[in-house]
Amino acid sequence: MSPTILITGATSGIGYATARNLACDGATVIVHGPTIADAERAARDLIAAGADPGRVQPVAADFRQLADVAAMARDVSTGFDHLDVLVNNAAIAGPGSRTVTAEGNELTFQVNYLAPYLLTRLLAGRLRAAGGRVVAVSSILHRTANINWSDPQRRRHYTPLAAYAQSKLALTMFARALALTQDGVTAVSVHPGIVRSGLLPVYSRVGAPVDEAAAVLARLASPGVELANGEYYEGSVPATPAALVNNDSAVVRLWKLTYQLLGQDRFLASRAA
Numbered sequence: 001m002s003p004t005i006l007i008t009g010a011t012s013g014i015g016y017a018t019a020r021n022l023a024c025d026g027a028t029v030i031v032h033g034p035t036i037a038d039a040e041r042a043a044r045d046l047i048a049a050g051a052d053p054g055r056v057q058p059v060a061a062d063f064r065q066l067a068d069v070a071a072m073a074r075d076v077s078t079g080f081d082h083l084d085v086l087v088n089n090a091a092i093a094g095p096g097s098r099t100v101t102a103e104g105n106e107l108t109f110q111v112n113y114l115a116p117y118l119l120t121r122l123l124a125g126r127l128r129a130a131g132g133r134v135v136a137v138s139s140i141l142h143r144t145a146n147i148n149w150s151d152p153q154r155r156r157h158y159t160p161l162a163a164y165a166q167s168k169l170a171l172t173m174f175a176r177a178l179a180l181t182q183d184g185v186t187a188v189s190v191h192p193g194i195v196r197s198g199l200l201p202v203y204s205r206v207g208a209p210v211d212e213a214a215a216v217l218a219r220l221a222s223p224g225v226e227l228a229n230g231e232y233y234e235g236s237v238p239a240t241p242a243a244l245v246n247n248d249s250a251v252v253r254l255w256k257l258t259y260q261l262l263g264q265d266r267f268l269a270s271r272a273a
Contacts, residue, residue, distance in 0.1 A: 009090030094160030
């Protein structure tokens with residue numbers, strides 16, 4: 001049976017190229033976009049590139065709206081009989097000025113961390129049942145960050161780069177927490193490389209072709225490839241993450257902070273998994 005793989009942010013850049021690699025290799029790929037029109041367009045493009053039409057399914061959620069994330073988790077949970085892999089790829093660069101979502105969260109922190117956290121928690125049961133894996137797309141910049149415990153929403157000290165780096169540090173810590181707490185689920189984080197995508201200005205003016213990073217993600221997302229559970233990868237090789245990632249007390253502290261920020265009971269009371 002071919003694996004079923006959900007890729008967030010799969011309508012462009014690394015996400016789309018990863019979806020193309022996996023779909024053309026025979027996987028069933030759930031293509032996430034911010035709107036259903038975006039996701040359906042990407043699905044049509046994947047089919048035109050050679051993917052089996054029966055193995056490409058679009059879903060939508062605007063990560064600026066956490067209720068959208070919860071609704072998409074329900075759709076995936078009820079619409080597919082198993083889920084083998086979740087690739088948390090969707091991300092944005094920090095906007096030029098601090099922006100707040102309807103839930104009151106700093107936009108970068110919500111889109112890059114809180115939304116994938118919530119999606120993963122809601123789908124954890126499906127992933128456990130399949131003995132599945134989670135691949136969190138991190139960034140080498142997470143090593144430059146720290147969690148601002150007293151002001152994670154950056155009300156007092158906001159810069160786009162600091163907000164982006166903090167969100168990727170939190171996502172990397174979450175991947176390790178999943179590995180420690182979710183029996184039967186393999187979870188890793190990865191910096192897939194600096195490529196010519198929408199996030200390139202965060203890093204550099206020069207990037208590699210997007211297909212190079214997509215090849216890394218497709219490999220890590222392939223269930224037949226053995227991974228070191230809980231590790232941070234740079235490309236296809238385990239690497240040393242920021243110190244906080246391996247700090248158990250910091251990981252627990254982040255977990256508690258996240259639960260508090262999400263008001264998570266309202267989402268998990270009718271959880272999708």
